[in-house]
Amino acid sequence: MSLASFLARRSFHYGWLVAGLTFLALLVAAGIRSAPGVFIVPLEQEFGWSRATISLAISINLVLYGLIGPFAATVMERIGIRQMMVFSLAVIALGVGLTTLMSASWQLVLLWGVVVGSGSGVIALVLGAIVVNRWFFEKRGLVLGILTASTATGQLVFLPMLASVADRFGWRTAALALTGAALLIIPAIAAFMRDRPADVGLRPFGDNSETVEISQPRANSISSTLNALWLGMRKRDFWLLFGSFFICGASTNGLIGTHLIPACIDHGIPEVKAAGLLAIMGLFDFFGTTMSGWLSDRWNNRYLLCWYYGLRGLSLIFLPFSFNFSFYGLSIFAVFYGLDWIATVPPTVRLVANAFGKENVGVMFGWIVAGHQLGAATAAFGAGVLRTWTGSYLQAFILSGILCLIAAVGVLQIGQTPTKGDSQLSSVTLNS
Incomplete structure (x- = not known):
């Protein structure tokens, strides 16, 4: 009897182990995706590359991370979750590890942009959604929130x-530490990850049926994924959701996640302290996103998004002026902004379900997340270009804040005025 089979027959449900492994993989991938903010200034100093050049590699990474998402489920259906996770983590580790040997900017674009971006596109939120839907009949919301x-x-x-x-040992040592983290979890995933409850003779957690689940995966082709996009593009709500999430990505991952640390260094704040600001945001984001999920079950989701984008816009407009205050002023910004970091996700998911039906949430939210990452890529590259041209991030912060205020107005229109063809689309089941 294998160790996995033994564990599957213990008192706890094997789905919790699968969820734990998924959380670990998502955690490592998230840590790797957040690393460019730490590496920008060291790369700039060692190689003399402009911030615009470095930002180009980051933007390509973000684009691929977003565009691969809608197709990731298709590949997982064909070759399995465990195989895809192992392969993707190996690709990420290879890409990050080889950056320590690079000597030209095109190598940064290839390795961090293309290789790491492609690998991280699979270890993303779509993975969490698939795991939750396969392994949990009860507590899906709780598990998905944790992931x-x-x-x-x-x-x-x-x-x-x-x-x-x-700061102490150089950026190459930090990159090798990331490589080691990715490689370290591969054996555990290879040994204990399973695609479906039936693989260990179980049904999803909370499903008390007496028979063992025998799952026949639905056909899910690339053509059906593209067809879902085509149908969605004919609906106004798709563009309102896509556009608002584009701005969400531009004002979070692309701008703050990539450029806050370099902006702090520009104002004389040490890199370690600046990274602490992002860590504070991460901590408060955990609570903010959890609370947002709770509120999304009780309040109008359009109004929630309006508040989130509006408050984020005001905070970003204030940010460039907060550098004139003490570090503690920036800490206050980090707490406030962190509560709003990805609080937009739960109400956006609910609005996607309302617009396209619960059975279509996976594929349609995948395409809207692609918009989020396109926005992140645009801001990552655009802010780097503005910093190179003007020597300041002032214009990037102000513009991002204004875009958030525009999004706050736009989200109020979601689901308000049916357009021609909406009734037809609501009756179509998209293959997800």
Whole structure:
């Protein structure tokens, strides 16, 4: 009897082990995705590359991370979750490890942009959604909330450590530490991860049926994923959700996640302290996102998004002026902004379900998340270009704040005015 089979027959449900392994993989991937903010200034100093050039590699990483998401479920259906996780983590480790040998900017674009971006596109929120839907009949919301929070936890765990290692031993040592973290969890996933409860003779957690589940995966082709996009694009709500999430990505991962540490260094704040600001944001984001999920079950989700984007916009407009105050003023910004970091996710998911039906949430939210990452990529590159041209992030912060205020107005229109073809789309089941 294998160890996995033995564990499956203990008093706890094997799904919790699968969820734990998924959380660990998402945590490591999130930590790796947050690393560029620590590496920008060291790379700039060692190689003389402009911030715009470095930001280009980061933006490509973010684009691929978003665009691969809608297709990841298709590949997982064909070759399995465990195989995809092992392969993706190996690709991420390879890409990050090889950056220590690079000597030209095109190598940064290839390795961090293409290789790491492609690998991290699979170890993303779509993985958590698939695991929850397969392994849990009860407590799906709780488990999905915990897995979503791994993004914040990864940032909280990795950023201060990376900044400290980079400051004391150099950015290459920090990159090798990330490589080691990715490689370290591969054996556990290979040994204990399972695709479905039926693989260990169980049904999903909370499903008290007496028979063992025998699952026949639905056909889920690339063409059906693209067809879902085509149908969604004919609906106004898709563009309102896509556009608001584009701005969400631009104002979080792309701008703050990538450029806050370099901006702090520009104002004389040490890198380790600056990384601490992002860690504070990660901590408070955990609570903010959990509370947002609770509120999304009780309040109008359009109004919640309006408040989130509006308050975020005001905070970003204030941010460049807060550098004139003490570090503690920035800490207050980090707490306030952190509560709002990805609080937009739960109400956005609910609005996607309302617009396209619960059976279509997976694929349609995947495409809207792609919009989030396109926005992040645009801001990551655009802010780097503005910093290179003007020597300041002032314009980038102000513009991002204004875009958030525009999003706050736009989300109020979601679901308000049916457009031609909406009734037809509501009756169509998209293959997800």
